[in-house]
Amino acid sequence: MTAPIRATVREIDTPGGPARAHVHRPARPHGTVVLGHGAGGGLGAIDLAIAREVLVGAGWAVVVVEQPWLVAGRRVAGRPPTLDLAWVPVVEALLTGRGRLPRPLVVGGRSAGARVACRTAGALEADAALLLSFPLHPPGRPDRLRADELALAPDPSWVLQGSSDAFGTPDEVRPYLPPGATLIEVPGAHSFPGSSRAALTEALTAVAGMLPA
Known part of the structure; x- marks a missing residue:
């Protein structure tokens, strides 16, 4: 019989007010994956949901963090x-x-959650990163690059990027990948549509098998 997954919500104080951590924990997790949402605040975004499902199924504790501005x-x-x-x-x-x-x-x-993860990976001594739809630049503004943030991603890292992402296509992101980063192209735009579910599941299953347990 498969061990049950514990799902809990923790409220954690921060300098910006309380945040919520939505924790999904198997009985004996290999490690912990902490994911942040985008600027739109969609905790149920398809890529976050599939990442949680796949990684918990692979034996990882997965936490989706709800930033204080959204909690408020x-x-x-x-x-x-x-x-x-x-x-x-x-x-x-x-x-x-x-x-x-x-x-x-x-x-x-x-x-935006991927940007936060990159900027803080060093301070948290993160062992790896999983970046979904990294926004390399604002739409229509390829001159305003955030490559300096992507460069902070730890080794190893995985970047899942939509084939038609207006914030940076895979071809745009590829030259700025830091050492140890793997780019995985997924059909879809910046916000993946439902039709990307199978490709996202396949990509995240592959990533789960490569995480540094």
């Missing part, structure tokens, strides 16, 4: 520094104290 009911994300200041204490709280989740630690998320 605001409709607009805060500035990048405020997102980072909230993210770091949440991840630290998950890894310490009673009921702590185990390392190795994989950080990541979709879009």
